[in-house]
Amino acid sequence: MKYLNQYVETFQEALKQNEFKDEPKELYEPINYILTLGGKRLRPIITLMATDLFGGDMSQAIKPSLAIEYFHNFTLMHDDIMDKAPLRRGKTTVHEKYNVDRAILSGDALLIKAYQYFEDLPDNKFKEIVTLFSKTGQDLCEGQQYDMNFETQLEVTEEEYMKMIYYKTGVLTAASFKIGAIIADASPEDANHIFDFGKHLGIAFQLKDDLLDVYGDSSKVGKMHAGDIFENKKTILFIKALEKANEEQATELRYWYKLNTENIDKVYSVENIFKQLRVDHMVEREILEHTKLAKQYLEKIEGIENKKVLKDFCDDLIGRSF
Amino acid sequence: MKYLNQYVETFQEALKQNEFKDEPKELYEPINYILTLGGKRLRPIITLMATDLFGGDMSQAIKPSLAIEYFHNFTLMHDDIMDKAPLRRGKTTVHEKYNVDRAILSGDALLIKAYQYFEDLPDNKFKEIVTLFSKTGQDLCEGQQYDMNFETQLEVTEEEYMKMIYYKTGVLTAASFKIGAIIADASPEDANHIFDFGKHLGIAFQLKDDLLDVYGDSSKVGKMHAGDIFENKKTILFIKALEKANEEQATELRYWYKLNTENIDKVYSVENIFKQLRVDHMVEREILEHTKLAKQYLEKIEGIENKKVLKDFCDDLIGRSF
Incomplete structure (x- = not known):
């Protein structure tokens, strides 16, 4: 950047x-x-x-x-x-x-x-x-x-x-x-618009962070792959999965998220369910939604001529693969 | 009050x-x-x-x-x-x-x-x-x-x-x-004078607190008698004592303040040295000094008619036996 x-x-x-x-x-x-x-x-x-x-x-x-x-x-x-x-x-x-x-x-x-x-x-x-x-x-x-x-x-x-x-x-x-x-x-209006721009950008950024925990390039992310799963963190991936899961999948998810274990089977099993349910698509959609909202607020701002910088900033933060 | x-x-x-x-x-x-x-x-x-x-x-x-x-x-x-x-x-x-x-x-x-x-x-x-x-x-x-x-x-x-x-x-x-x-x-001058009044009052108050740990009426203080000694707290009593102590007394004081013990002999021995050295007199003198300074700043204040309240407040805080 x-x-x-x-x-x-x-x-x-x-x-x-x-x-x-x-x-x-x-x-x-x-x-x-x-x-x-x-x-x-x-x-x-x-x-x-x-x-x-x-x-x-x-x-x-x-x-x-x-x-x-x-x-x-x-x-x-x-x-x-x-x-x-x-x-x-x-x-x-x-x-x-x-x-x-x-x-x-x-x-x-x-x-x-x-x-x-x-x-x-x-x-x-x-x-x-x-x-x-x-x-x-x-x-x-x-x-x-x-x-x-x-x-x-x-x-x-x-x-x-x-x-x-x-x-x-x-x-x-x-x-x-x-x-x-x-x-x-x-102007106070512009100050509020850029606040809302930042709000939705921040949310999209965090959702992307959740996504990258499992779907990111862990050699670049700089964090352990699936760290959130090991720590039983109820991120958006887990919540979306549970929403869409059938009874069997839900039972399995809940089982793993109660265990404190370093067992790699945990990650395999959870990721497998995530994949079956296409959780990444759901989260990507959510990210897109907040990115769109952010850009709508950006449009409303009157006091900035060079909005391209903020658009690029938004795209770079959300488009990152790590 | x-x-x-x-x-x-x-x-x-x-x-x-x-x-x-x-x-x-x-x-x-x-x-x-x-x-x-x-x-x-x-x-x-x-x-x-x-x-x-x-x-x-x-x-x-x-x-x-x-x-x-x-x-x-x-x-x-x-x-x-x-x-x-x-x-x-x-x-x-x-x-x-x-x-x-x-x-x-x-x-x-x-x-x-x-x-x-x-x-x-x-x-x-x-x-x-x-x-x-x-x-x-x-x-x-x-x-x-x-x-x-x-x-x-x-x-x-x-x-x-x-x-x-x-x-x-x-x-x-x-x-x-x-x-x-x-x-x-x-006025800014008065605001600074009352700051300095409060500063010396606060210091006198804390010194009094140190003093009452040993010399207070523990039934009223609401704290354990000599709690500071048990906890090896280097309060003004300890510091003043060490200043005036002869070699033997200093060695004994240092010995006790290194021990973590509930042994009541510790308090007897330390208090005994405090009494020999008349530590309370030294600390009382220090308290008086700060009370005097506080009152000097009080005198300088021009915007308060009823200074008696602050004098009484000062005397009550410093004069307390618990």
């Missing part, structure tokens, strides 16, 4: 410039560590891009874009504790490298730092953006709780699942766009 | 009115639980009192005072995990009653809720107060990290200790006063 290069470079440079040198180092070391683990940096890049495309001054969006990346990493630090995840992006997670206490406290500090990175904005924009940011944070906490509930919940409806991924992925993507729009003085 | 009654009642009523009814209940239940455990509610009361004494509209300070109590309880939820504390105010702590994951996530949600409770303020006050609030949060995280460092740090200087209690107790007390002042449109 070459057209993103200028935003990526601006962001990476800012991230480096803003490495935390505060004391006590025990608090800031885990923060600097997680921030150097990499990742796609999609959210802060979205903010920079939105500011730029709406004709705003990108330099004003730099610290807010850092705020968004800090916020995202705060959630990763705490979620990894809850998920007991040993690895993040192939590297040791914060609570494993240091300890749980430090991952909690450094996460807290990082969330507060995120709020501080909006302080250069004028009063009115500060309030509008911080209000949106807090609402986003609240939604994310609620989404994470729903996700945790699903682990022990016997049946998860598609509606419940869609709400959860909207909270966990859609909202922050949407807010990242809208924050850029506000910084660039976009 | 009868003169506080109106603030206490206003706050308690607001707390009840604002019980969280949001979904998912798994996220908000631990929040409602910790908020009903009671406590002195000093910080929110301070905000209401400051707004009132500076002649402001107390109704505008209600949600900010809730924000401060939420923030305080967020820190308690997370600190209790780190301290592995089974009890808080005589009741089961959140991570013990629910689990660590929920205590982390509900704490995060409560911090974000705190930020949201400033949103009724006009743009300029919102920014000024949220900026102060974030700085306070940052200081508290740093203070908590220093406190954790002290557990394994062999020697803690008085300077390091004073900085830690300023971060952990002084700053939030100070900010609670200043937020009330800002809401009431106090």
Whole structure:
């Protein structure tokens, strides 16, 4: 995605410039560590891009874009504790490298730092953006709780699942766009349209992520093939399959999703049912639906001339095979 | 403290009115639980009192005072995990009653809720107060990290200790006063003076807390006598004692503070050294010093007529025997 290069470079440079040198180092070391683990940096890049495309001054969006990346990493630090995840992006997670206490406290500090990175904005924009940011944070906490509930919940409806991924992925993507729009003085209508564009793009992105767990090129995905199945994650694949399954298939699916096993037969059996039911087609249709909705909102935006960038961005995120 | 009654009642009523009814209940239940455990509610009361004494509209300070109590309880939820504390105010702590994951996530949600409770303020006050609030949060995280460092740090200087209690107790007390002042449109000078008043009052309060651990009326303190000694906490008593101790006393003190034992001889021996060295006198002197400083800042305030309330408040907090 070459057209993103200028935003990526601006962001990476800012991230480096803003490495935390505060004391006590025990608090800031885990923060600097997680921030150097990499990742796609999609959210802060979205903010920079939105500011730029709406004709705003990108330099004003730099610290807010850092705020968004800090916020995202705060959630990763705490979620990894809850998920007991040993690895993040192939590297040791914060609570494993240091300890749980430090991952909690450094996460807290990082969330507060995120709020501080909006302080250069004028009063009115500060309030509008911080209000949106807090609402986003609240939604994310609620989404994470729903996700945790699903682990022990016997049946998860598609509606419940869609709400959860909207909270966990859609909202922050949407807010990242809208924050850029506000910084660039976009009209309130346009700011809402790009929010909705981001919302559906975020949902489509997450559904694609679910799909790639089984149907992706695992050598490129960078994650273990069918990791979600091993972890009994009730993703959209499982939910769609259960909707369409006959009694025998449903019994088998439920059987496997109750077992904690590394047995490869589990993946074979579950994937076999997925294939019989053509789950991938159903999910592809859902992804297409949200991509279409995203593009409809994009059409409505009046303050952006160069919409091609956003269309390409959308297609690249959704079209990816890993 | 009868003169506080109106603030206490206003706050308690607001707390009840604002019980969280949001979904998912798994996220908000631990929040409602910790908020009903009671406590002195000093910080929110301070905000209401400051707004009132500076002649402001107390109704505008209600949600900010809730924000401060939420923030305080967020820190308690997370600190209790780190301290592995089974009890808080005589009741089961959140991570013990629910689990660590929920205590982390509900704490995060409560911090974000705190930020949201400033949103009724006009743009300029919102920014000024949220900026102060974030700085306070940052200081508290740093203070908590220093406190954790002290557990394994062999020697803690008085300077390091004073900085830690300023971060952990002084700053939030100070900010609670200043937020009330800002809401009431106090002059910037007065807002800073009441901040400094609160800072020294908070420090004196914490030193008094340290003192009461050994020298308090444990039937009234509501905590186990000499709990800090059992937990090897390097409080001001220990630090002052070590400063003045001869070689033999120092060796004995260090010996006991390395042991994890329930042996009552530990308390006898340590308290005996404290008494030989008249540690209580030294700490009393320090408390007096900070009380004096607090009152000097109180004198400088121009926008409050009825300073007696604040003097009484100061004397009552510092004069308490439990």
